[in-house]
Amino acid sequence: MAESLKRRGAIVRAPENFLSGDQIAAVGAGRRDFLRQAMIAAAAVGAGAAMPARAAEASAGDPDILNLPPWSTTLGKPVASTPYGSPSKFETNLVRRESPGLTRVGASSVSFAPLQGLFGIITPSGLHFERHHQGWQDVDPARHRLMINGLVGTPKVYTMDDLMRLPSVSRIHFIECGANSGMEWGNVAVPTVQYTHGMLSCSEFTGVPLSVLLEDCGYERSDGHYVLAEGADGSSMTRTIPIDNALDDVIVAYGQNGEMLRPENGYPLRLVVPGVQGVSWVKWLRRIEIGDQPYGTKDESLHYVDLMPDGTHRQYSSIQEAKSVITTPSGGQQLVGQGYYTVTGLAWSGRGAIRRVDVSADGGRNWRRAKLETPVLSKALTRFNIDWEWDGAPAILQSRAIDDTGYVQPTMPQLRAVRGSKSIYHNNAIQSWAVAPSGEVSNVQVG
Numbered sequence: 001m002a003e004s005l006k007r008r009g010a011i012v013r014a015p016e017n018f019l020s021g022d023q024i025a026a027v028g029a030g031r032r033d034f035l036r037q038a039m040i041a042a043a044a045v046g047a048g049a050a051m052p053a054r055a056a057e058a059s060a061g062d063p064d065i066l067n068l069p070p071w072s073t074t075l076g077k078p079v080a081s082t083p084y085g086s087p088s089k090f091e092t093n094l095v096r097r098e099s100p101g102l103t104r105v106g107a108s109s110v111s112f113a114p115l116q117g118l119f120g121i122i123t124p125s126g127l128h129f130e131r132h133h134q135g136w137q138d139v140d141p142a143r144h145r146l147m148i149n150g151l152v153g154t155p156k157v158y159t160m161d162d163l164m165r166l167p168s169v170s171r172i173h174f175i176e177c178g179a180n181s182g183m184e185w186g187n188v189a190v191p192t193v194q195y196t197h198g199m200l201s202c203s204e205f206t207g208v209p210l211s212v213l214l215e216d217c218g219y220e221r222s223d224g225h226y227v228l229a230e231g232a233d234g235s236s237m238t239r240t241i242p243i244d245n246a247l248d249d250v251i252v253a254y255g256q257n258g259e260m261l262r263p264e265n266g267y268p269l270r271l272v273v274p275g276v277q278g279v280s281w282v283k284w285l286r287r288i289e290i291g292d293q294p295y296g297t298k299d300e301s302l303h304y305v306d307l308m309p310d311g312t313h314r315q316y317s318s319i320q321e322a323k324s325v326i327t328t329p330s331g332g333q334q335l336v337g338q339g340y341y342t343v344t345g346l347a348w349s350g351r352g353a354i355r356r357v358d359v360s361a362d363g364g365r366n367w368r369r370a371k372l373e374t375p376v377l378s379k380a381l382t383r384f385n386i387d388w389e390w391d392g393a394p395a396i397l398q399s400r401a402i403d404d405t406g407y408v409q410p411t412m413p414q415l416r417a418v419r420g421s422k423s424i425y426h427n428n429a430i431q432s433w434a435v436a437p438s439g440e441v442s443n444v445q446v447g
């Protein structure tokens with residue numbers, strides 16, 4: 001039984017659900033009929049005794065379904081015919097997407113990760129969100145250098161070969177752009193979780209702890225208290241990082257998910273600043289300078305500041321506070337009938353590990369504790385899930401994260417009461433998905 005229930009739950013992840021909301025509107029009711037058929041077929045596979053009747057029903061639409069398919073009767077393709085493997089041709093809808101009209105120039109834009117179609121906590125490197133201020137470059141590693149200067153005993157310039165000889169660490173961390181969910185400050189703006197929360201990814205990063213490099217350059221704790229990180233792209237991306245962060249868990253990374261970084265994510269070198277907003281994760285990292293005060297660069301005094309209700313700007317609010325989102329069912333998806341579903345999603349905190357996630361199906365009146373899937377790591381995505389029996393009535397699904405500092409993810413009204421509604425950055429409010437009696441799931445704000 002449990003197996004068949006799981007299969008049914010999986011049906012909400014059918015290919016249609018990988019489309020953006022606008023595309024779903026375009027495919028219309030015919031496609032939904034197809035999904036219902038698919039649900040019947042899937043239930044047949046998982047439902048044991050019910051299978052013969054269900055299989056016959058399913059085969060009514062496809063007379064071929066009971067015959068052996070070609071992949072069971074023909075020779076498959078040889079090894080290494082795809083030297084670098086790609087996803088199945090049946091998975092082509094699961095891609096990064098730009099939000100139409102968000103930016104005028106593709107080189108200074110963002111592509112969102114398709115959170116609704118991912119499992120576990122690791123984002124496949126090819127689906128990692130992208131945020132570039134001046135486009136991405138495929139930098140020649142042989143010509144790339146990292147300079148460390150400023151208030152250090154011995155300024156140095158490292159080649160990639162130099163860096164890869166040094167002691168390394170591999171750690172799993174999330175990266176979230178400070179602008180993630182930024183379109184939703186005023187009201188509902190985008191239809192799917194890909195656009196509400198897709199400036200979020202999680203990888204295993206490998207590289208040299210920044211503390212090792214600073215020690216190598218003769219840095220003494222009394223020397224300077226701020227690190228400036230600078231990228232090699234045309235945007236002159238520069239960010240200040242307090243030395244305590246830098247010495248704690250910051251990595252000068254070249255590896256991502258077991259291979260070199262992808263060019264879009266900073267190949268061959270990027271800064272990994274666990275728990276801190278994505279803009280500080282400087283890509284194509286070429287310089288680290290130690291100073292005795294914050295640098296106040298354009299990327300921290302003009303951009304990435306929080307506009308408060310009284311008109312002032314909050315600066316250096318870099319830590320990503322605890323946040324969570326249900327990824328299935330989520331906006332643009334379609335439930336395929338009453339009954340059992342696994343509600344699943346992601347939770348994360350820039351201050352540590354997730355302690356607990358609660359889920360509500362009635363817009364926050366009642367909460368149940370979700371199961372956290374292992375691993376539950378500090379400053380990494382945590383996958384949660386919970387059983388849900390849908391009775392066909394309207395429902396509002398929400399998740400609420402609590403991290404190991406005791407911080408509780410706020411509701412949208414609670415956040416607006418402090419931050420107003422004109423900001424762009426650091427919206428970590430509880431996300432609401434409305435389920436209509438038709439099974440359609442949409443983005444709503446409550447309260």
Ligand code: MTE
Nearest residue numbers: 129130131132133177231237265278279283
């Ligand atoms: N570093 C450089 N050099 N140039 C950039 O445009 N964008 C920043 C940061 N580092 C950026 C950069 C921003 S705003 C974010 S959110 C993250 O990179 C995005 O990282 P990703 O593209 O690997 O997802």
